[in-house]
Amino acid sequence: MAIAFKNIEKHYAVYARPQDRLWEWVSGRQRHRVHVALSGISFEVRSGETFGLIGENGAGKSTLLKIAAGTIRPTCGEVTRQGRVAALLELGAGFHPEESGQDNIRFMAALHGLEGAALEDFAARATAFSELSEETLQRPVKTYSSGMFMRLAFAAATAIDPEVLIVDEALSVGDLHFQKKSLNRILELRERGATVLFCSHNLYQVRSLCQRAAWIHGGRIAAIGSTEDVVTAYEAHERRRYAHLRTDAPPAELSNTQSVAPAPTAHTSVPVKIMRVGTETADGINPAQVDSFQDLTLEIELESYGDTPFHVGFSIVRPDKDNVFGTSTHFLPSRQAMRGLGQHLLRVKFPRLPLLSGQYLWNVYTLDDTGLQVLDMAELIQPFTVLNQKHREVGLVWLEHEWLHIE
Numbered sequence: 001m002a003i004a005f006k007n008i009e010k011h012y013a014v015y016a017r018p019q020d021r022l023w024e025w026v027s028g029r030q031r032h033r034v035h036v037a038l039s040g041i042s043f044e045v046r047s048g049e050t051f052g053l054i055g056e057n058g059a060g061k062s063t064l065l066k067i068a069a070g071t072i073r074p075t076c077g078e079v080t081r082q083g084r085v086a087a088l089l090e091l092g093a094g095f096h097p098e099e100s101g102q103d104n105i106r107f108m109a110a111l112h113g114l115e116g117a118a119l120e121d122f123a124a125r126a127t128a129f130s131e132l133s134e135e136t137l138q139r140p141v142k143t144y145s146s147g148m149f150m151r152l153a154f155a156a157a158t159a160i161d162p163e164v165l166i167v168d169e170a171l172s173v174g175d176l177h178f179q180k181k182s183l184n185r186i187l188e189l190r191e192r193g194a195t196v197l198f199c200s201h202n203l204y205q206v207r208s209l210c211q212r213a214a215w216i217h218g219g220r221i222a223a224i225g226s227t228e229d230v231v232t233a234y235e236a237h238e239r240r241r242y243a244h245l246r247t248d249a250p251p252a253e254l255s256n257t258q259s260v261a262p263a264p265t266a267h268t269s270v271p272v273k274i275m276r277v278g279t280e281t282a283d284g285i286n287p288a289q290v291d292s293f294q295d296l297t298l299e300i301e302l303e304s305y306g307d308t309p310f311h312v313g314f315s316i317v318r319p320d321k322d323n324v325f326g327t328s329t330h331f332l333p334s335r336q337a338m339r340g341l342g343q344h345l346l347r348v349k350f351p352r353l354p355l356l357s358g359q360y361l362w363n364v365y366t367l368d369d370t371g372l373q374v375l376d377m378a379e380l381i382q383p384f385t386v387l388n389q390k391h392r393e394v395g396l397v398w399l400e401h402e403w404l405h406i407e
């Protein structure tokens with residue numbers, strides 16, 4: 001066991017106006033309401049496992065991570081940790097804003113009890129990892145951009161080779177290069193046997209990284225167990241929650257090719273951008289209306305702006321976002337990433353498309369060489385209708401089957 005939570009409760013006093021806190025103190029009469037952020041949380045994170053926390057905004061994930069890291073105390077209950085813990089929670093928490101980056105690194109090392117050669121080694125590794133210039137490292141950290149702050153925070157937190165790493169997804173800000181570097185560092189620590197506890201809204205990442213997960217809902221554990229079971233339960237809940245947004249009509253105009261611009265990611269520098277997604281049927285007739293068991297080809301046009309190795313993934317989804325089928329070049333036995341500056345054209349053939357009647361859309365992704373980090377995405381595009389006029393089966397897909405006559 002690396003972290004154990006036992007009956008954790010966290011209550012916050014919420015004041016309607018800031019001055020109410022003072023009035024309460026002066027008058028001795030309660031002027032706040034109690035917000036229960038966490039209640040009845042008991043579970044263990046096993047040594048060496050990667051454990052994910054998922055849930056809606058405000059569910060209590062960050063609060064639980066802070067309790068795990070010891071930066072806040074639970075109102076009641078107990079948390080125990082084993083091993084060297086590094087926490088990446090609030091950006092630069094624990095840094096002295098007036099001091100330089102370099103001094104802050106040394107201060108962090110001292111906090112971990114390092115001295116002499118060990119301290120120098122820590123400082124050298126953190127400095128190298130941060131990729132901040134000599135000039136930047138000599139400036140007070142209060143002058144840093146949030147990206148610089150993050151580099152320093154991540155570098156200083158992971159330079160101790162933690163046995164337990166606690167990461168809040170708030171840290172997935174910053175440029176793509178550093179995000180990838182941080183992710184690789186987390187994977188490296190994990191490979192060496194570190195325990196990782198992290199929260200994320202990126203369910204793809206949670207599925208790919210975590211052995212187990214917990215879904216926190218309204219401050220309580222709604223589900224805990226194998227990642228697939230927990231994420232599936234959460235997705236079902238999200239679908240029910242957004243059921244009123246369901247539509248039977250495809251959201252966009254039907255056309256057989258859809259340009260995808262500008263890049264829908266938050267990043268300005270997308271190394272491998274999705275330029276166009278199109279479909280083709282064997283008979284060349286309107287690919288926005290496909291018959292069941294007709295051949296269909298998906299065409300994905302990409303542009304790579306450098307030599308970044310990448311993978312490509314897609315999924316076929318229903319208008320309510322239910323995944324029908326998804327895969328990626330990362331799942332191919334060779335796992336060989338693509339690379340090369342310039343345009344790339346990929347074709348995916350679906351011989352005798354086994355989808356039955358209904359509306360479907362495509363999600364297309366470019367991913368890094370680990371298949372974990374999404375570089376660019378085009379979601380809910382290129383709607384198409386499948387008509388199953390020649391057959392009478394019902395459902396989403398036609399499954400291979402055989403009727404066996406027993407008697």
Ligand SMILES: Nc1ncnc2c1ncn2[C@@H]1O[C@H](COP(=O)(O)OP(=O)(O)OP(=O)(O)O)[C@@H](O)[C@H]1O
Nearest residue numbers: 012014035037055056057058059060061062063064
């Ligand atoms: N210092 C605080 N004072 C009062 N309420 C707080 C405080 N910190 C958090 N809360 C409340 O506790 C609840 C849980 O917050 P928390 O940040 O843990 O949620 P979260 O699951 O991490 O959300 P998100 O996904 O948006 O980051 C929220 O309702 C939040 O408003």
